[in-house]
Amino acid sequence: FHSTFFVIPFKNRPGNHSDGEAASFRAVRYGAQDIADVLQKLLAAGCEVGLHGIDAWCDGSSGRQELEEVRSVTGSSEIGVRMHWLYYDQESPAILEQAGAAYDSTIGYNETVGYRAGTTQVYKPSRASRLLELPMHVMDTAVFYPGHLGLSPEQARPIMRRLIDNAIHFGGCLTINWHDRSLAPERLWGRFYQELLQDLKNQGAWSSTAGEVVSWFRKRRSVVFEKDPAHSGGVRAKLSSDPENTVPGLRLRVFNGRGWREIDLPTSEANH
Numbered sequence: 001f002h003s004t005f006f007v008i009p010f011k012n013r014p015g016n017h018s019d020g021e022a023a024s025f026r027a028v029r030y031g032a033q034d035i036a037d038v039l040q041k042l043l044a045a046g047c048e049v050g051l052h053g054i055d056a057w058c059d060g061s062s063g064r065q066e067l068e069e070v071r072s073v074t075g076s077s078e079i080g081v082r083m084h085w086l087y088y089d090q091e092s093p094a095i096l097e098q099a100g101a102a103y104d105s106t107i108g109y110n111e112t113v114g115y116r117a118g119t120t121q122v123y124k125p126s127r128a129s130r131l132l133e134l135p136m137h138v139m140d141t142a143v144f145y146p147g148h149l150g151l152s153p154e155q156a157r158p159i160m161r162r163l164i165d166n167a168i169h170f171g172g173c174l175t176i177n178w179h180d181r182s183l184a185p186e187r188l189w190g191r192f193y194q195e196l197l198q199d200l201k202n203q204g205a206w207s208s209t210a211g212e213v214v215s216w217f218r219k220r221r222s223v224v225f226e227k228d229p230a231h232s233g234g235v236r237a238k239l240s241s242d243p244e245n246t247v248p249g250l251r252l253r254v255f256n257g258r259g260w261r262e263i264d265l266p267t268s269e270a271n272h
Contacts (some may be wrong), residue, residue: 001197004105004210005042005050005180006082007032009069011243015054018089026085032073032234037138039073048209050072050080056099057092057106063099078102080211082177084134086110093125099185101131103214105175108136113159120172122217132214137163140176140189147259153192159197173213174200206212223250223265237265 011031014022032039038047051070056063062201067079080103081096088106104125107117117123117135142148143156151159164212167174178193200207225237235254250265 001201001207002046002048002049002209002212004050004080005039006050007035007039008052008084009066010054013054015087016058017083017087018058022085028084032069036073042078043074047081048211049076050105050210051086053081053083056081056101057087058089058095059100063096063101063194067100076188078099078211080105080134080214086136087184090127093128093131093154097128097131102131102211103134105134105136105210107133108139108177109142110139112142113149113163120167120170120174121212122173123153126220132218134166134175134210134214135171136175136177137256138174140187140193144187144192156192164199167234169205171250174205175210180193208247209233212247219237219247220250
């Protein structure tokens with residue numbers, strides 16, 4: 001299991017809300033430079049480091065500065081974003097894209113779990129030309145915090161089970177946001193997270209970084225279908241590009257009146 005860690009770029013900056021400056025306690029007491037050695041260890045272990053943005057959602061100049069700060073610490077050129085406190089509006093996709101974000105994973109609920117974007121699929125927001133959105137479905141604070149759902153582990157398990165079953169039945173992904181530690185006091189939610197990961201492993205889930213998941217969906221979006229001139233009535237499926245060879249391959253499911261069959265799609269093309 002490789003995770004993505006979204007980190008704050010600059011300490012002591014509350015940033016801006018749509019109504020003005022955000023509450024002072026939105027500011028965080030660390031910046032990416034302060035934990036540079038930890039971030040390098042995460043990268044060496046196969047994890048991904050992304051931007052936990054402050055004002056990138058509403059200001060392109062700030063977004064570029066924040067992304068560059070994470071790049072300078074990690075040495076990674078492709079940096080994805082999840083906004084701190086999930087700040088976002090309809091202009092955010094275009095702003096993040098212009099700032100140079102590789103993807104966004106902000107769309108989700110602070111107070112509950114489920115499908116704020118209405119989907120388990122990675123999708124392109126209408127205001128973006130290339131930026132993809134990896135929607136978020138589960139956050140620990142939404143599940144357990146008394147001010148939100150306030151569930152016990154026993155109450156939370158069947159809800160998580162339904163979300164997993166939906167992902168299996170309908171396809172797509174299940175995006176889980178879990179804080180690596182509590183601010184204060186310790187929340188002691190780590191055991192539930194371990195059990196959740198084990199459940200996913202038992203189901204045969206591919207668990208990877210946000211960036212790799214987005215790369216897989218970008219690869220799937222590159223598939224095109226066209227008539228096959230070599231086979232009368234045939235259809236040829238091919239990748240218009242192969243942006244990422246390190247992610248799992250694609251499988252084409254072909255339906256007809258007698259049922260369906262699955263075909264692994266090679267990196268070039270497949271005839272049917």
